Amino acid sequence: MRRIISILLLVIIAFGISLSLAKIPFGVPKTKVGRHYINEGVKETGATNIVTSVVVSYRGFDTLGEVTVLFIAAIGLGAVLTTGVKGEMRKVQPASLVLYTGCRLLFPLILVFGTYIFIHGHLTPGGGFQGGAIIASGFLLIYLGCRERRISRVASNLAESLGGLTFVVIGLLGLAFGGYFLLNFLPKGTANALLSAGIIPIIYIAIGFKVGSELAGIIDNLIEES
Amino acid sequence: MNFLDSYIYYIGAFGLILIGLYIILVKHNLIKVIVGLGILDTGVNLFLISVGYITKGTAPIFSRSGIDSEYMVDPVPQALVLTAIVIGVAVLALALSLAIRLYQHYGTLNLRKIREQKW
Numbered sequence: 001m002r003r004i005i006s007i008l009l010l011v012i013i014a015f016g017i018s019l020s021l022a023k024i025p026f027g028v029p030k031t032k033v034g035r036h037y038i039n040e041g042v043k044e045t046g047a048t049n050i051v052t053s054v055v056v057s058y059r060g061f062d063t064l065g066e067v068t069v070l071f072i073a074a075i076g077l078g079a080v081l082t083t084g085v086k087g088e089m090r091k092v093q094p095a096s097l098v099l100y101t102g103c104r105l106l107f108p109l110i111l112v113f114g115t116y117i118f119i120h121g122h123l124t125p126g127g128g129f130q131g132g133a134i135i136a137s138g139f140l141l142i143y144l145g146c147r148e149r150r151i152s153r154v155a156s157n158l159a160e161s162l163g164g165l166t167f168v169v170i171g172l173l174g175l176a177f178g179g180y181f182l183l184n185f186l187p188k189g190t191a192n193a194l195l196s197a198g199i200i201p202i203i204y205i206a207i208g209f210k211v212g213s214e215l216a217g218i219i220d221n222l223i224e225e226s
Numbered sequence: 227m228n229f230l231d232s233y234i235y236y237i238g239a240f241g242l243i244l245i246g247l248y249i250i251l252v253k254h255n256l257i258k259v260i261v262g263l264g265i266l267d268t269g270v271n272l273f274l275i276s277v278g279y280i281t282k283g284t285a286p287i288f289s290r291s292g293i294d295s296e297y298m299v300d301p302v303p304q305a306l307v308l309t310a311i312v313i314g315v316a317v318l319a320l321a322l323s324l325a326i327r328l329y330q331h332y333g334t335l336n337l338r339k340i341r342e343q344k345w
Contacts, residue, residue, distance in 0.1 A: 006251040010244050017240055026232045027281035034278070034300035038286055041301075050286035050298070054305040066309040073316035077323045125287060129312045191288070211312060218319045225326055 046188030046197035047122035055127065056200045056207075060182040064167060067210060071164065074214045081225045092147040103145025110138035118208030122197045128204040132211025139216040143223050151220060156213045163210030170199050170206075235276035242269030256328065256335040260321045267314040271307045278303035 029035060037050055037058065045053040055063050094100075118131030142149055174183030182199075189196035242265055249262025278300035286298040325335065332340050 003252055006248060009251070010248055013247070014240065014244055021233070021236050021240070024236075024277070026235065026276070027279055027283075029280055029300065030277070031300055031302060034302050037301050038295050038298050042288055048288040050288075050301040051304045051308065054301045055308060059305065063309060066313060069313055070316050073313070073320045077316075077320045080320070080323045080327055124289065125285065127308070129308055133312060133315070192290075215312075215315070218316065222319065222323065222326075225323070 042191050045184060045200065046191060047200050048191050049122055049124065049127075052122045052127050052200060052204065053197075056122075056203050057182070057184060060171070060203070063207070064171065064182075067164065067167065067207060070211065070214055071160075074218055077218055078221055081221045095145050095147060099145045103141045107138050107142055110141065111135060114138065114208070114212065118204055119201065120194070121204040121208075122200045123192060123194070128207025129211055131204075131208040132213075133215060135208070135212035136215030136219060139212075140219050143219060151216060153217075153220075156217050156220070159209045159213040160217070163206040163208075163213070166206035167203055167210075170203060174199070235279070236273065239269050239273035239276055242266070242272060245269075254336050254338050256325045256337055259337070260318065260325060263321065264314070264318055267310075267318075271310055271314075274303040274307050274310075 024030075037054055041050045041053045041058075042048055045057045047053040047057070095103075114131045114134035116131075117126035117134055118128045121127030121131070139151060142151075171182040174185050175181050177183060177185040184198040184200070186198035186202075188198050195201075246262045246264075246266025246269060249265065250259050253259055253262065280297060280299050283297050283299035284293075286295075286301040286304070288295075328340065329335055332343055334340060
């Protein structure tokens with residue numbers, strides 16, 4: 001019965017959606033603002049990766065909100081999973097030699113790769129969110145391979161707080177210098193150089209630290225609990 | 227054929243969204259509901275990306291000077307999806323942690339049985 005009602009509901013939803021989607025053509029430019037970002041973005045922000053200039057510069061305030069959502073999700077996960085009662089330590093079976101050696105070998109390389117991704121966020125595909133996710137995957141590998149190791153909670157919290165604080169402070173500096181939040185007050189430099197685009201690389205590095213430490217903290221909480 | 231060429235991405239994206247909704251509505255196992263949530267999330271992301279696509283489009287990155295900007299895809303949905311993916315992961319982890327707590331409290335993941343039990 002429940003199944004039939006659900007399928008009926010889905011058919012109605014699909015019908016309504018297809019009626020409205022038939023009006024949207026596929027593969028043609030639709031928004032004027034996207035065209036403006038592509039044509040003027042390099043001139044206005046100095047970042048050659050237009051997606052980055054949209055994320056950090058044009059809609060930087062939006063990104064601050066989304067970083068906050070991520071923060072709240074991580075906090076909520078910690079609050080739900082932390083009982084305060086110290087359970088008995090589970091006996092962990094040590095990882096095999098291949099996994100142990102492989103993770104010790106790969107972990108620094110993964111860290112370097114993630115750092116590369118978020119430092120070059122304004123030039124190449126990538127950025128703070130992607131680099132942070134890559135770094136968190138490196139920490140996951142450490143948890144799989146060296147099972148006795150734990151990342152230090154203090155260092156992780158410090159990186160997370162510093163990342164968030166840098167983002168907000170840079171935004172407020174823009175307010176102080178030019179009159180609106182997240183103003184790009186540093187010199188833009190020449191396009192396609194590493195030191196260009198003003199505040200965009202700094203903010204992306206902050207986001208990289210924040211996302212990396214938050215996702216690593218989520219992994220840490222889930223592994224502690226299971 | 228022409229219809230499929232122009233709408234196949236929309237159909238795929240909404241297929242994923244409808245599959246996710248169906249799982250959420252019908253299944254009783256909490257883990258399966260969370261998997262359905264993940265599928266729905268993927269469908270929404272795919273739909274946003276395909277709305278911004280331009281025929282023969284390339285990524286909106288001026289990696290060398292003199293690239294033709296005529297065929298660059300819309301950067302706005304890409305920026306939205308970029309953050310939405312990371313947030314989707316965090317929300318999925320939060321839902322899984324709630325599932326862990328529910329299992330510890332009730333001893334089952336079946337939503338129907340959880341509802342029957344006393345609080």
